[in-house]
Amino acid sequence: MTRTLITHADIITLNEAGTILRNADVAIDGARIVAVGQAPAGFQPDQVVDATNYVLMPGFVNAHTHASMTFERGWAEDLPLDRWFNERVWVVESQLSDEDVYWGAMLAAAEMIRGGTVAFADHYFYMDRVAEAAEQAGLRALLAWCVFGEEHNIGTDLPGTVDFVQRWQGAADGRIRTLLGPHSPYMCEPQFLARTAAVAARLGVGIHIHLAESQEQVDNSLAKYDRSPVELLEANGVFDVPTIAAHGIYVNAVDQAILARRGVTVVQCPNCHMKLGMGVTPVPALLAQGVNVALGTDGTASSNDLNMLKEARLAALIQKLHHADPELMPGDIPLRMATQNGARALGWPDSGAIVPGNLADLILLDCDQPHWRPRHDLAASLLHSAQAGDVSHVMVAGRWLMQDRRFLTLDVERILWEAERRALALVGQDLAVVRRYEG
Numbered sequence: 001m002t003r004t005l006i007t008h009a010d011i012i013t014l015n016e017a018g019t020i021l022r023n024a025d026v027a028i029d030g031a032r033i034v035a036v037g038q039a040p041a042g043f044q045p046d047q048v049v050d051a052t053n054y055v056l057m058p059g060f061v062n063a064h065t066h067a068s069m070t071f072e073r074g075w076a077e078d079l080p081l082d083r084w085f086n087e088r089v090w091v092v093e094s095q096l097s098d099e100d101v102y103w104g105a106m107l108a109a110a111e112m113i114r115g116g117t118v119a120f121a122d123h124y125f126y127m128d129r130v131a132e133a134a135e136q137a138g139l140r141a142l143l144a145w146c147v148f149g150e151e152h153n154i155g156t157d158l159p160g161t162v163d164f165v166q167r168w169q170g171a172a173d174g175r176i177r178t179l180l181g182p183h184s185p186y187m188c189e190p191q192f193l194a195r196t197a198a199v200a201a202r203l204g205v206g207i208h209i210h211l212a213e214s215q216e217q218v219d220n221s222l223a224k225y226d227r228s229p230v231e232l233l234e235a236n237g238v239f240d241v242p243t244i245a246a247h248g249i250y251v252n253a254v255d256q257a258i259l260a261r262r263g264v265t266v267v268q269c270p271n272c273h274m275k276l277g278m279g280v281t282p283v284p285a286l287l288a289q290g291v292n293v294a295l296g297t298d299g300t301a302s303s304n305d306l307n308m309l310k311e312a313r314l315a316a317l318i319q320k321l322h323h324a325d326p327e328l329m330p331g332d333i334p335l336r337m338a339t340q341n342g343a344r345a346l347g348w349p350d351s352g353a354i355v356p357g358n359l360a361d362l363i364l365l366d367c368d369q370p371h372w373r374p375r376h377d378l379a380a381s382l383l384h385s386a387q388a389g390d391v392s393h394v395m396v397a398g399r400w401l402m403q404d405r406r407f408l409t410l411d412v413e414r415i416l417w418e419a420e421r422r423a424l425a426l427v428g429q430d431l432a433v434v435r436r437y438e439g
Contacts, residue, residue, distance in 0.1 A: 001029065001030035001031070001398070002028075002030070002046050002047065002398060002399070003027075003028065003029050003030075003043070003044065003045045003046045003047075004027075004028040004045055004046065004047050004048075004049065004360075004395075004398065005025060005026075005027050005028070005039055005043065005045035005047070005048045005049070006025060006026045006027075006028070006048075006049045006051050006056060006364075007025045007048060007049070007050055007051060007052075008023050008024075008025070008050055008051055008052040009021075009023075009024060009025070009026065009051035009052075009054055009055070009056040009364070010022050010023070010024075010054070010055050010056070010367070010375075010378060011024050011026065011036065011055075011056045011057070011354055012055060012056070012057040012332070012335070012354075012378060012379055012382060013036065013057075013353060013354040013355060014057065014058055014332060014335060014336055014339060014340060014352065014353045014354065015353050015354070015355050016353075018331065018332055018379075020378050020379065021036070021037060024036065024037045024038070025037065025038055025039050026056060026354065026362070027039040027040060027043050027045070028360040028395075028398050029043075029398075030398050031359060031360055031397040031398040031399075032357060032358065032359055032360055032398065033354065033355065033356055033357065033358050033359075033360050033362075034356055034357075035356055036354055036355060036356055049364075049393070051364055053366070053367055053368035054364045054365060054366055054367060054368075054392070054393075055364065055365045055367050055378065055382060055386075056354065056362060056363070056364050057335075057339075057354065057362065057363060057365070057382070058118075058339040058340065058343075058351065058352045058353055058354060058361060058362055058363075059116055059117060059118030059119070059339070059351075059361045059362055059363045059394060059395070059396070060115070060116050060117045060118065060308035060309065060312075060338050060339055060342075060363075061117070061118065061119045061120070061294065061308075061338065061339055061340075061341075061342030061343045061345075061346060061351075061352065062112065062117050062119070062120040062121065062295075062296050062297055062306065062308055062342065063120075063121050063244065063265070063267045063294035063295060063296045063341075063342035063345050063346065064121055064123065064208075064244065064246040064247075064267040064269060064294075064296030064297075064298060065108070065120055065121065065122055065123075065296055065297050065298060065299060065306065066122065066123060066124045066298065066299030066301075067104065067105045067108035067109070067112075067120065067122045067124065067130060067133075067299075067306075068096075068100070068101040068102075068104030068105045068108065068124055068125075068126075068130065068299075069089075069104065069124070069299030069300050069301045070104045070105075070107040070108050070111070070299075070300050070306075070419060070423070071092075071100060071103075071104045071107075071419065071422060071423035071426055071427075072088070072089060072092055072299070072300065072301035072423070072427070073300040073301065073304055073305075073423075074304065075088060075092065075301060075427050076088035076089055076301050076302070079276075080276070080277065081213070081214060081276050081277075081278060084276060084301075084302070088301075089301055092426050092427055093125070093154065094154075095426060096125060096126070096154060096426075097126075098126040098128070098129050098155070099129070099422070100422050100426060101124065101125060101126040101127075101129045101130060102126075102129035102130075102132060102133060103415065103418045103419045103422050104419060104422075104423070105122075105129060105130040105133035105134070106133045106136075106137070106410070106415045106418075106419065107415050107416070107419035108120075108133075108300075108306060109133050109134065109136075109137035109139060109410065110137075110407065110410050110412050110415050110416075111305070111306045112139065112306050112308075113137065113139070113394050113401050113402050113407065113409075113410070114388070114389075114391065114402070114405075114407075115305075115306060115307050115308060115309065115388035115391055116308065116309065116363040116365070116388065116391035116394060117139070117306065117308050118139065118140060118351075118361040118362075118363070118394065118395075118396045119139060119140035119141065119142075119342070119343060119346055119348065119351070119361065119396075120134075120139065120140075120141055120142075121141075121142040121143075121144075121208060121244060121267075121296070121342070121345070121346055122141060122142070122143050122144065123144045123146050123181050123208050123210075123246070124145075124146055125145065125146055125154040125155045126145075126154070126155045127143045127144070127145040127164055127168075127178075128164060128167070128168070130143055131143055131168045131171065131172075131176055134172065134175070134176055135171065135172040135175070135176060136409065136410070137401065137409050137410055138175075138396050138397075138399060138401045138409045139175070139396060139401070140175045140176075140346065140348060140351075140361070140396060140397075141175065141176050141177070142177045142178070142179060142208070142244075142345075142346040142347060143164075143168065143176065143177070143178050143179075144178070144179050144180060144181025144207075144208040145160075145161045145164050145180075145181055146181045146182075146183050147161055147180075147181060147182060147183065147188075147196075148182075148183050148187050148188060149182075149187065149188050149189055149192045150189075150192060158180075158192075158195070158196060158199065161180060161181070162199060162203065164178065165178040165179065165180065165203055165205055166203070169205070173397070175396070175397065177205075177346070177347050178205060179200065179205045179206040179207060179208055179242075179244075180196050180199065180200045180203075180205060180206075180207050180208070181207070181208050181209070182196045182207065182209050182238075183209070183210060184209060184210040184211065184213075184217075184229075185209070185211070185217075185221065185229045185232050185233055186217045186220065186221065186229070190225065190232060190235075190236050193232070193233065193236040193237075193238055194236040194237055196238070197236060197237035197238045197240055197241060198237065200241045201237075201240060201241050205241065206241050206242035206243055206244065206347075207238055207241055207242075207243045207244070208243075208244045208246070209233070209238065209243065209244070209245060209246070210245075210246045210247060211229055211230065211233070211245040211246060211247060211248050211251075211266075212228070212229045212230065212245075212247065212248055212249055212250040212251050212255070213247045213249060213250075213278060214249070214250065214278065214279070215250050215279075217229060217250070218250045228251075228252070228254070228255055230251055230254075230255035230258050230259060231254075231255070231258065233245075234258055234262065239258070239262035239263075239264055242263070242265075242347075243262070243263075243264045243265070244264075244265045244267060244294075244345050245259070245264050245265065245266050245267065246267045246269065246296065246298070247266075247267070247268070247269065247273070247278070247281065248266035248267070248268070248281050248286070249273065249278055249279040249280065249281050249282075250279065251266075251282065251286075253285075256282070256285055256286055256289050256291065257289060259286065259289070259291050260286075260289035260290045260291045263292075264291065264292075265291075265292045265293070265294055265341070265344075265345035266281065266286055266291055266292070266293050266294075267293075267294050267295065267296045267342075267345070268281040268283055268293060268294075268295055268296070268315060268337075269295070269296045269297060269298040269302075269303065269311070270295075270311055270314035270315050270317075270318045271297065271298075271303045271304075271305075271307075271310060271311055271314055272297070272298035272302040272303045273318070274314065274318065275302060275303065275304075276302055280318055280319070280322045281293075283315070283319055283329070284319060284323070284328055284329070287333075292341050292344060292345060293337055293341060294337055294338075294341040294342035294344075294345050295308065295311045295312060295315055295334075295337045295338045295341075295342065296311070296342075297311055307388045308338050309338075309382075309386060309387070309388050310388065311338060312334040312335055312337065312338040312383060313334070313383055313384060315329065315334045315337060315338070316328075316329040316333075316334045316383065316384075331379060332379045332383075334383060335379060335382065335383060336352075339352040339353075340352025340353055343361075348361075359397060360395055360396075360397060360398040361395065361396050361397065362395050363391055363393060363394050363395070364391070364392050364393035365382070365386055365390040365391050365392065366390050366391075366392045367381070367386070367390065369390065371385050371386070371387070372385060372386065372390075391405075392404055392405050
């Protein structure tokens with residue numbers, strides 16, 4: 001196993017005390033951090049990285065995305081949620097092949113690594129191929145094959161999803177984990193939700209689902225079942241297993257108490273919520289109840305990028321604006337939501353903080369640039385001034401995936417070509433431009 005010593009870094013530890021260290025070292029032995037501040041006596045590194053004028057911090061965790069939707073980036077613009085889905089997204093997704101999903105996921109992996117993401121929770125189709133992409137890229141991944149019920153599924157049904165879960169659980173030296181992915185309480189009938197929950201409990205895995213994205217969904221649920229979407233999921237056993245609930249925008253005080261009591265993680269996707277005019281997840285109220293709130297990008301069809309640093313910034317700004325209160329979401333809270341809260345939801349509670357014993361899932365950002373100066377408050381500079389392009393190094397489980405902005409696990413040139421060629425074909429665009437590069 002490789003031993004790495006990173007020296008002279010400014011470290012945003014995100015430990016319990018929120019400690020920030022200046023000109024400090026981090027020693028890594030294999031997959032784990034063994035010392036922070038100063039290398040232990042006798043530590044003999046295989047490689048030394050001088051991090052003078054760099055910030056070291058935990059890598060970002062994207063707790064809700066649809067990675068392969070990179071092929072729809074810029075394809076479904078300026079539409080309300082129902083038209084966005086029915087007139088654009090679903091039309092294209094109904095034509096998907098597993099090879100499209102693979103190259104879309106590879107493009108997403110490159111983008112995530114470039115922006116400092118070390119782990120992601122994905123909810124999509126043909127998930128064997130997404131697992132292959134995550135394995136090759138070196139990322140951590142929690143993968144759910146999205147199903148809609150007993151019919152109208154893409155690629156497999158619930159029994160097929162079970163096969164996927166068992167096939168990939170713990171793969172890639174433990175970097176890949178799996179769970180079940182019913183789409184939502186508005187797409188899946190209660191009987192199917194109950195069946196899915198029972199299967200998840202039997203398999204010992206969790207559930208990743210969309211929840212309360214619009215007031216219309218809530219109203220329809222109340223009219224049809226006399227229960228809110230949150231109450232419907234609880235009544236059908238979904239919360240009996242670890243659950244990641246994406247969006248959670250329209251949840252009242254009763255819903256929030258249920259989510260807190262049942263240990264559900266709610267994932268806010270502020271960029272997507274703003275762009276589609278969906279509303280604002282009540283993050284301060286959820287945090288006050290003790291709910292684990294993480295951050296995600298959703299898919300690039302709605303967010304246009306996979307930039308978790310931007311999501312952390314928007315997570316702070318959207319609440320300050322919505323509540324007209326500049327004191328909301330202070331300090332490093334948004335950064336914790338974008339790192340350790342997501343890592344906990346994905347099943348890696350020993351990631352997301354730079355402390356001895358934790359997994360070496362970390363990034364370096366180049367702060368020797370005008371927009372970083374002066375550095376009065378390092379966490380504030382990171383949250384409100386840094387750019388995703390500042391990320392220069394990415395490490396997962398003690399292995400570099402990117403060094404000095406150079407990818408070490410991916411053939412990015414081929415990924416760019418393959419992904420764009422397939423994306424343009426899927427949406428029926430003119431392929432003349434692509435053909436010029438086919439030689």
